[in-house]
Amino acid sequence: MTVSNDNSDRIHILWDELADFDAARADDALDHLMAGLGHLVDAQNVNWFGTVRMADILPGDPVHGWRPRCVQFLHPSTQIDASVKEQTKNLELGSADETAIRNVTMTGTFRANRAVDLAPGWLESDYYRRYFQPFGLNDVIWAGVPVNDDAECYFGIFRDDAHPHFTPEESDLVAYALRGLKWFCRQQLLSHGLMVATSPLTAVERQVLGGLLTGLVEKQIAAAQHQSPHTTHEYVSNIYRKFGVKNRAALMALWLGKAA
Secondary structure: OOOOHHHHHHHHHHHHHHHOOOHHHHHHHHHHHHHHHHHHHOOOEEEEEEEEEOOOOOOOOOOOOEEEEEEEEOOOOHHHHHHHHHHHHHHHOOOOOHHHHHHHOOOOOOEEEEHHHHOOOHHHOHHHHHHOHHHOEEEEEEEEEEEEOOEEEEEEEEEEOOOOOOOHHHHHHHHHHHHOOHHHHHHHHHHOOOOOOOOOOOHHHHHHHHHHHOOOOHHHHHHHHOOOHHHHHHHHHHHHHHHOOOOHHHHHHHHOOOOO
């Protein structure tokens, strides 16, 4: 892979900027990364989703138990939300796009591919006609970042139909930008309660978690969230239970890559 000096400099600056976000600003950091990826390859939208492998795999499941649990778009819309829900429902019913099926065959390895590299006939597929053309989308690069055996981050980088299809060189550029960000993806999954938690965190639990990770005491978190101290303590207890830890030090160890 050959990356120009200008592009490598832009990517290195992006990495440094991501490292400066504190743990309580996980969503802001993700938006910053997605915006950076969009600028890097002139994409008009970018999404991220955290996926986990379910323990019970149904016979005939085309993606072998892998399911998206959290989805975030750089430029969300009600139409996109409806489309994602429909595709998720189809997945539960055993129907998946060929690019998703191909991506799952490569779980456990870092990868970044154009849709047409994953499925050469993708531009003529029903999936393309149903979920891309109505939104004015032209192309996508899919990237997968494994975090552990049962959790991965996916990125979709989208072009609209006013722009040409992605080139192999642009796919390589996305790969270079994401290849060094396993640490970042791990933190994103943790911030949503995926990967190690017994169940995903609620929106309020995520806000309380942010306070814990930035060193606020429970009374300060309660004031910031307009909660009673008792309510905040209950949220903190739930967070510890979900992550399987007993105190803030053990919780912080997860963000430092240490075992609980």
